[in-house]
Amino acid sequence: MRLSAPPHPTTPGLRRVSPVTERPATRWLLVVTALVFLLFFLLMPLAAVFVEALRMGIGPYFAALVDPDAIAAIKLTLLVAAISVPLNLIFGLCAAWSIAKFQFKGKSLLVTLIDLPFSVSPVIAGLIYVLLFGSSGWFGPWLAGHDIQIVFAVPGIVLATIFVTLPFVARELIPVMQQSGTDDEEAALSLGASGWRTFLKVTLPNIKWGLLYGVLLCNARAMGEFGAVSVVSGHIRSFTNTMPLHVEILYNEYNFAAAFAVASLLAVLALVTLVLKTCLEARGGPGVSSSGRP
Amino acid sequence: MEIQVHDIRKTFDGTAAALDGISLTIRSGELLALLGPSGSGKTTLLRVIAGLEFPTGGSVLFDGDDASHRTVQERNVGFVFQHYALFRHMTVLDNVGFGLAARPRANRPAKAEIRRRAEELLALVQLQGLEHRSPAQLSGGQRQRVALARALAIEPTVLLLDEPFGALDAKVRKDLRRWLRQLHDRTGHTTVFVTHDQEEALELSDRVAIINQGRLEQIGTPSEAYLRPESAFVFDFLGSTNVLPVEVRDGRAFFAGCPVPVADGIEAGDGHYTLQARPCDMMLAVDRQGPGLGGIAEMVRVSLGRVRVDMKVGGLARPIELELPMKGEGWRELQPGQSLRVRIDRYHLFAAP
Ligand SMILES: Nc1ncnc2c1ncn2[C@@H]1O[C@H](COP(=O)(O)OP(=O)(O)OP(=O)(O)O)[C@@H](O)[C@H]1O
Ligand SMILES: [Mg+2]
Secondary structure (H helix, E strand, C coil): CCCCCCCCCCCCCCCCCCCCCCCHHHHHHHHHHHHHHHHHHHHHHHHHHHHHHCCCCHHHHHHHHHCHHHHHHHHHHHHHHHHHHHHHHHHHHHHHHHHHHCCCCCHHHHHHHHHHHHHCCHHHHHHHHHHHHCCCCCCHHHHHHCCCCCCCCHHHHHHHHHHHHCHHHHHHHHHHHHHHCCHHHHHHHHCCCCHHHHHHHHHHHHHHHHHHHHHHHHHHHHHHCCHHHHHHHCCCCCCCCCHHHHHHHHHHCCCHHHHHHHHHHHHHHHHHHHHHHHHHHHHHHHHCCCCCCC | CCEEEEEEEEECCCCCEEEEEEEEEECCCCEEEEECCCCCCHHHHHHHHHCCCCCCEEEEEECCEECCCCCHHHHCEEEECCCCCCCCCCCHHHHHHHHHHCCCHHHCCCHHHHHHHHHHHHHHCCCCCCCCCCHHHCCHHHHHHHHHHHHHCCCCCEEEEECCCCCCCHHHHHHHHHHHHHHHHHHCCCEEEEECCHHHHHHHCCEEEEEECCEEEEEECHHHHHHCCCCHHHHHHCCCCEEEEEEEECCEEEECCEECCECCCCCCCCEEEEEEECHHHEEECCCCCCCCEEEEEEEEEEECCEEEEEEECCCCCCCEEEEEECCCCCCCCCCCCCEEEEEECCCEEEECC
16 A cells, blocks of 8 residues: 555645745746856866876876975975964954953954954065065064064965954854853853863853854865965975965966866865855854854 | 841942942842832842942941941842743753852862752752753743742852843743742742732732932831831822822911811921822712811722722822722712812821932
8 A cells, every 4th residue: 555645735726836936937037047146156167177187097187286396385284284273263252252341442443353354365465564664664684683584484474364364263153152142141150160171161152153153164265275375385396385385386387287177275275164164054053153253 | 047137338439329328138038029120220239239239338237246347249248130041051950050160179069969959949940851051942931930049059048030021021020939939938048029010029029128319218018118118208208199289387287278087186396397108098978068178079989999090189290090999989970071079088197308
């Protein structure tokens, strides 16, 4: 015997649509337009990266990845991310905490300043550090005198990366923290918990999904940043080339297969980020990414 | 634990004073209600006592010791927040055990002991079997009791509850109210609870402190507050009242030149007063032509066990409200638009503002 659900009773002639539902033709047109855009501007280029990377076969693909310059670029990228992401985490926590939980003068200024890196071109972000720490910059002579190199060296790259990624963690945390208010913390304090314990046992669990989400986006940007890093890097192979810069150099040398091979790593990073981001959004519920930022 | 609040002032930057010199004593073991309209400063006062807010001036004494400089942790108060503030990511059991687990290592009980105490408290608030739920899986009334158990776990010197029944529906409120009274009688904690529900305050507490605009209007037993209000505000706040500006001359009160019919003679000296009377303390004068405060019936409505009549009186912005007992006389023929007269059986006179 076959069991089947009874057919849903429908009243003929009754249009079961909500007032905001468009007519079928309109709906169809909207969906197709969105899909066409996605296909041309996102999926095709992404596929092209992998196709180009593997055009010469799997051997040259891996050869390009284990090339000493490529390895150096990967290592530098990881190093920069390993320094800038934790620093951003600390900054983001402090900034979000003070904005969400305290009232103080200059608060709105701080909120505006946190967003600055989003509105400033990355090239300018890089140039700022050249102007400050370059050989003819403000602190250039002093730094040269003490034999400290910042611009065209790893510290400059880290600084530029921190600048462009500054908003990510704070931006994610501010709405989460504002939403959760201070009641939980006050409850913990009134129960005798120390400030540190309250942070670890109460605040952190409340914000952990938002925090992870922010860190994830921050990391993706830190590894993928091109503009700002390009200005302060000096493009010294094996020393100050991050992965995005390395891709550009290889491309400029008409070494397309190698360029795309390295680029494919960045593409994989993006895909992994995307998947993790989706998981986090499912876990964290509505609190995560309520800021609506990239 | 006796708590003395001495001349507490609190001003938030850029606003009028939230607390404007409040002094009161919370007696050891009593259940005190802080009653007042919204924005009157009840929560602020409770938070000042707890040490969650520092006053602009004044002091709080715990058993005679100045506690003003003690932190919230050092005061050891049980605070139940209006929205409970349960820790979402912890089970009910961990929530209740939080305070014990947070003690410094030297006097922190062992894990098993914490667990046992938490279970004991959950039994006290009648939540056995829900230990391993998360707060999201509880009803409002259950959350409220978890919050109470959590606050009791630290063996607080005083229990402070901010609108403990505010977010519950009327039926649950009534049950929990009775239950809280029993719990208080059993444990004997000095307890202060905030409410803006007059009935709740009068029914539940040993004494009521009525607060208005950051000032204490009156503190006393429920019957004192209800029967012997010290200010027009208190009288008006504890049930609706009719307000009549009157002038007293030679032991008689006049409203707009006409004598006001009150049951017995007026003892106040000559001058201007506001006369206040509850709707149930005004009676229809049987003789419609005789002495009485005259007006026009605006609305006549039969409600549960009573007849409510609004009477428009010339020279008064608000109509006089009457509540007539159903078994009484004279209301059956009453029609809107009809003229009628009332006399005032019980009233209070307050100096005119
Ligand atoms: N953090 C704050 N910053 C500024 N003003 C505040 C703050 N907290 C309270 N106030 C002000 O202090 C006054 C008293 O507030 P409070 O919360 O104590 O009132 P309440 O009696 O508890 O009222 P409700 O019944 O609505 O809870 C209000 O005017 C309020 O606007
Ligand atoms: Mg309040």
